[in-house]
Amino acid sequence: MGYASPGVLVDTDWVASHLDDPNVRIVEVDVDTSSYDQGHIPGAVGWNWTTQLCDTVVRDVTPPAELAALLGGSGIAPDTTIVLYGDNNNWFAAWAFWQLEMYGHDDVRIMDGGRAKWVAEGRPLATDTPSHEAASYPVPEPDLTVRSFLPEVQKAVDGGRTGLVDVRSPAEFTGEILAPPGLPETCQRGGHIPGAANIPWGKAVNEDGTFRSADELRALYEGAGITPDRPVITYCRIGERSSHSWFVLKHLLGYEDVRNYDGSWTEWGNLVGAAVER
Amino acid sequence: MSTLTPEDLADRTMDLAGWRVRVRSYRLGDTYFCTVDNIDPGARIARGMGPTREDAEDLAVGRALNRLAATRRRVV
Numbered sequence: 001m002g003y004a005s006p007g008v009l010v011d012t013d014w015v016a017s018h019l020d021d022p023n024v025r026i027v028e029v030d031v032d033t034s035s036y037d038q039g040h041i042p043g044a045v046g047w048n049w050t051t052q053l054c055d056t057v058v059r060d061v062t063p064p065a066e067l068a069a070l071l072g073g074s075g076i077a078p079d080t081t082i083v084l085y086g087d088n089n090n091w092f093a094a095w096a097f098w099q100l101e102m103y104g105h106d107d108v109r110i111m112d113g114g115r116a117k118w119v120a121e122g123r124p125l126a127t128d129t130p131s132h133e134a135a136s137y138p139v140p141e142p143d144l145t146v147r148s149f150l151p152e153v154q155k156a157v158d159g160g161r162t163g164l165v166d167v168r169s170p171a172e173f174t175g176e177i178l179a180p181p182g183l184p185e186t187c188q189r190g191g192h193i194p195g196a197a198n199i200p201w202g203k204a205v206n207e208d209g210t211f212r213s214a215d216e217l218r219a220l221y222e223g224a225g226i227t228p229d230r231p232v233i234t235y236c237r238i239g240e241r242s243s244h245s246w247f248v249l250k251h252l253l254g255y256e257d258v259r260n261y262d263g264s265w266t267e268w269g270n271l272v273g274a275a276v277e278r
Numbered sequence: 279m280s281t282l283t284p285e286d287l288a289d290r291t292m293d294l295a296g297w298r299v300r301v302r303s304y305r306l307g308d309t310y311f312c313t314v315d316n317i318d319p320g321a322r323i324a325r326g327m328g329p330t331r332e333d334a335e336d337l338a339v340g341r342a343l344n345r346l347a348a349t350r351r352r353v354v
Binding site: 183 | 280281282283284285287297302304306311313315316318319320321322323324325327342345346349350351352354
């Protein structure tokens with residue numbers, strides 16, 4: 001059996017054959033925001049997750065008006081096909097995908113394998129920033145059914161059917177480390193949300209960064225008790241790795257009710273009095 | 279639009295400050311680019327660039343070493 005929504009993934013060949021397609025806008029979103037300047041897919045625009053894919057004052061996703069301006073300024077209209085890719089196996093490409101779905105953009109896709117696969121295949125890179133004619137993009141209303149806030153997570157901990165998926169590494173899950181090695185610690189306590197299953201995001205991808213087959217993914221999640229018949233909440237440290245797993249569950253496996261808790265461990269692990277398991 | 283093709287790709291793993299890391303590099307035009315990621319969970323820690331692979335790697339690995347050395351393990 002294949003992916004539930006195969007259209008949300010494109011491969012590098014597809015992207016290479018659509019570089020000049022005016023209905024397609026390719027967007028690079030990296031963890032390392034300087035990667036884009038080191039060479040990107042020709043014609044791709046670059047979005048900075050630290051300034052353009054969040055509210056820079058309040059901790060929140062991109063405000064609607066700012067997202068509309070970002071899209072319009074990137075030459076993206078509501079009927080444009082957006083293809084996202086990035087470093088770290090598409091962590092922040094998935095973060096952008098999640099927000100674009102929340103804001104109702106109709107056609108968003110991810111390039112399977114991300115930036116690393118494009119480079120590994122020796123495909124061309126450009127260093128100049130493309131100029132795309134600005135488009136008109138109406139200010140969207142967010143659909144919050146793909147997003148989870150703290151009260152819903154607390155409710156899931158207190159009982160009920162919701163499955164919690166911690167997609168961080170085992171060492172973060174157990175509290176041995178507070179952040180991925182080499183990255184700054186951003187919470188007061190280590191461990192995980194009580195009752196969560198640890199299914200690291202990386203188990204969903206192959207060595208070359210492409211997603212595993214639907215059968216492999218199904219076995220991965222269902223084997224850990226995360227089944228499609230109940231609601232699921234994914235989380236990580238700041239919400240980007242968990243948007244990658246959210247994408248897998250929602251679009252590749254077709255789980256109906258999957259939400260990304262973008263507050264993630266940097267919210268839960270800093271809460272006074274919150275229960276923590278190790 | 280001018281484009282270049284990444285060439286001379288290299289990919290290896292090594293231990294750095296007690297952590298397993300992946301070091302990747304390639305040449306684009308006259309410049310070598312190098313990135314170091316922590317494998318688990320796969321986050322990029324540092325990058326470097328220079329006229330030779332050695333220059334780019336030395337820079338990236340040195341930066342990664344400083345960052346990794348600051349990562350504390352706790353007894354759980």
